[in-house]
Amino acid sequence: MGEPVARVDARAKLTGSARYAAEHPTPGLVYGVVVDSAIARGRITALHVEDALAVPGVLEILSHRNRPRMRKLGLFYKDMTAPAGSPFKPFHDERILYSGQPIALVLAESFEAARYAASLVRVDIDAQPHETHLLSHLKRAHEPSRLKAGFSPPPKEKGEAQAAFDAAPVRIDSEFHAGVEHHNPMEMHATTVLRGEDGHLTIHDKTQGSQNCRWLVSRVFGLPRHRVTVKNAFVGGAFGSGLRPQYNLVLAVMAALRLERSVRVVLTRPQMFSFGHRPETWQRVRLAADMDGRLRSVLHEAVAETSRLEDYAEVVVNWSGQLYACDNVKLDYRLVALDHPSPCDMRAPGAAHGMHALEVAMDELAHALAMDPLALRLKNFAERDGATGLPYSTKALKACYEQGAARFGWRDRPQAPRSMKQGDELIGWGMATGQWDAMQMFARAHAELRADGSLIVSSAASDIGTGTYTVMAQIAAATMGLPMERVLFRLGDSTLPVAPVEGGSSHVATVGSAVQGVCEKLQKTLLRFAHALPDSPFAKARFKDLRFRGGAMEWVDADTGAVRASVPLATLLAAAEVERVEERYLMLPNLLRQKRYTRATHSAVFCEVRVDEALGIARVTRVVSAVAAGRIMNTRLASSQVMGGVVWGISQALHEETHTDHHLGRFMNRSLSEYHVAANADIHDIDVLFVEEDDRIVSPRLGAKGVGEIGIVSVAAAVSNAIFHATGRRLRSTPMTPDKIMAPGPDWAAGDSAVGIPLVPR
Structure with a gap:
């Protein structure tokens, strides 16, 4: 730990094999384009969508008038959002609360058709006086x-x-x-909802917390947890703009449920100025x-x-x-x-x-x-x-x-x-x-040491370009004494062990501590395997006297530092007749001490x-x-x-x-x-x-x-x-x-x- 190890995800990003939220293909994908308001405050009195619906390839135009039912929207947004507060509810009603507010979503078989049709949507708004000048108020x-x-x-x-x-x-x-x-990350906010034949939604979203978004989708749309998976394997910058689930996620899921098809919604650069x-x-x-x-x-x-x-x-x-x-x-x-x-x-x-x-x-x-x-x-x-x-x-x-x-x-x-x-x-x-x-929050981690000497560690963490993939693999490799190329850290998936959103400069202290904790549990399991060896040279070894390096477990003399015994990790698994060893760990901060x-x-x-x-x-x-x-x-x-x-x-x-x-x-x-x-x-x-x-x-x-x-x-x-x-x-x-x-x-x-x-x- 501490070494200037190169990013493990660098090649994927440089060669383009890393897929971001808007880069996951699927047959029959529907494209959504957002129509936003040019008025800062008022009420929608009419939406004229006839010309837009007449464009070949246009399937539907969603708005507050015909959106799918959403369950407990107010409860979620008021009390459960991370970060907490009362975020904007897209298509909630006819009120216009700010200029740039999304007021309709055009859905079509092609992006070009959706974009053109969106330009044809006309809206009548009863405008009201607005206030946007801080220094005057x-x-x-x-x-x-x-x-x-x-x-x-x-x-x-x-x-x-x-x-x-x-x-x-x-x-x-x-x-x-x-x-x-404004944040202006290189990757625009985007959501791709892939709908399976069984109705399961696999959602690729630009977010700083996959589980945060999964919770929103499940709660707001009344979907069982097992029917929704949110992934954010690669995020092209966020800087805080992805802490909350943004409205593109809600609109994309709304459209997927309405059409029963896979849907993608990508915000334009001007629309990136319409939230946060x-x-x-x-x-x-x-x-x-x-x-x-x-x-x-x-x-x-x-x-x-x-x-x-x-x-x-x-x-x-x-x-x-x-x-x-x-x-x-x-x-x-x-x-x-x-x-x-x-x-x-x-x-x-x-x-x-x-x-x-x-x-x-x-x-x-x-x-x-x-x-x-x-x-x-x-x-x-x-x-x-x-x-x-x-x-x-x-x-x-x-x-x-x-x-x-x-x-x-x-x-x-x-x-x-x-x-x-x-x-x-x-x-x-x-x-x-x-x-x-x-800061330090709480997180879980899962580790799996395989008989071939490879290690897979998992947590629903995020990497918004900060190097989470690399540092977590580095912590695991250093703890277990394995070369970096034998360690894989998995993140960006809501089905993985719980992790907080990546924000507040807390990910290393939080998720990194969970990674080290789960690796230490693996070490204790391996010591038990060593104790069980015939005529074990580790029979009297204590955990505090162990050192892991070079893919082996060593018993080090506390006084001289000499190695008293050594055994490859693969040998321990073979002797225990197991193909893999798995452990889970919950990292909880010591709040009483920290306070x-x-x-x-x-x-x-x-x-x-x-x-x-x-x-x-x-x-x-x-x-x-x-x-x-x-x-x-x-x-x-x-x-x-x-x-x-x-x-x-x-x-x-x-x-x-x-x-x-x-x-x-x-x-x-x-x-x-x-x-x-x-x-x-x-x-x-x-x-x-x-x-x-x-x-x-x-x-x-x-x-x-x-x-x-x-x-x-x-x-x-x-x-x-x-x-x-x-x-x-x-x-x-x-x-x-x-x-x-x-x-x-x-x-x-x-x-x-x-x-x-x-x-x-x-």
Whole structure:
């Protein structure tokens, strides 16, 4: 474990033999194309489908008027969805809740016929006034529902934050705005429902949890569990968009039941903007300190959008009460319901916004104090969780600071902005701190060791491109002492042992621990076989003295380390006269022990930016990301995960934003040509390093934490801080596009209206 093993699924993906949700062929497949609403709010008064039905090959057009009966829809969506909440119910009734809402499904013998017919569907809608502008409705913000599962509301005020702020000699008061972002994975959301002759539905869906989707289909449509199998063997990226079952799944199953045929529904790229997004967020951060840099007060408030359907909530401000030592902290988080689809989790939900505002404000405070930004963070380093007083399970953040700064060359940074220039470009160096939760859930695993020395381990886990196939096989191989090529890990099938959705950077600590646990059960069974051997050399061997390597079981002397006895695993199975040995294991986290600690991953991000003021172009030319995430199971894959997070952080900082026409209430740049993401030319040197850490609280078996989210956290803040160091101009709204860099005066959040967004009334 820890070795940079190459992906076991790489060849399948590179050669095209890996099949994704929309790539499973079957005879007589029916194609579905979704018709969506161009109105943001209203009621459907009529659907005109005659012309569409007249297209050759069109079989049916489903809508709220003729959909199949769905059982206990409200109960499922309210209480059982993962993540919890009240998601949109497709074709539930005649109400239009947001622009882009699916209102009909055209079904045809060919995709071309379905697509053409969909263009002929006409709908009459009684339009009603809509609201989509967050900044115009901040005053009607409300507290999130306390019943929202998985949401931790801000803790109660600690000390006297406002009084301490007013009395402090150095104060920072800043407002921040972040626009809507969309996930935009390469693979569009798609569902292929293969209907067997016996009526069994085998469903290939783009999802981060096959069992989550199977539960939905079974529950909502009243189908017995044994009649539904959901598979997601390969997923072309998701980033949180596949945590909930999306409406393409419901529509495809609906059509398959109605027609009693196999059906495929694939969303278009514009339709990928019709569900879920990172919510638009406004924040205000106030920091106060003594002249020596000691924090006296932290006040952080945030207002984010949600939908009319539910209170989608994120942990945005809580980090500001945890990360730094301060006796006076006040945090507030509220929501504004708008006529948009519900936001949904997007890589590092909440932290990507909340940590950004905090870390930019900390940089502002450091500048006001004429203090090095890293020195300010070390001055206020929190050994314990500032909100709860609990110790951290592990916190190697100081090592991240030290090693990241040394790798970057931070000590050579001049204090004053606009101090470095090369040619027409100003050069700036910025840094920021990252923190994300370290979680472990429960999971089951099954293992089968065969007489030929091969091992098959199974769990209904997912691999959304993160390397789950590889890391789980690696854990199993290392535990059993087998070469990687003799180990197969099976995932992406709802019939396999239970596993959580892949999200929250928890899969390795959770499923990986289950894999190691089931392999250890196999080892104990093999020891019993060894004890039963005639004149067994293992007769007095204890389990703790065993070592598995090279396809054999060894008894190692506890004092000298010498091998006292060795036997091939295949020999043990042959002696026991069995073709295979099977074990099952349930991994349950020790919640009572975990609750005594705050469990988190940490990072320190150092960034170099070059800014051409004449053109308003900022280039991120160098990034060092130092991460503390427990034991690293595979340095190659973990580095790739963090590197991908850094790329996205740069994209968040400089490129990504979904624009809304508030007159239409509609997202407008719904394509990869208009929704800008970082391209290869935007990315330069990224250096990832992992500091030594071993967390036996988060995962007692492995000592591991997750790396999926921490890679993106605070990268945009480091970019923002570097832009300030280069130019002397503070940008507090993302993305930091050329028009904002070139705009005269301070950024809009400091009171300038040149950017086109008014200062929010306090």
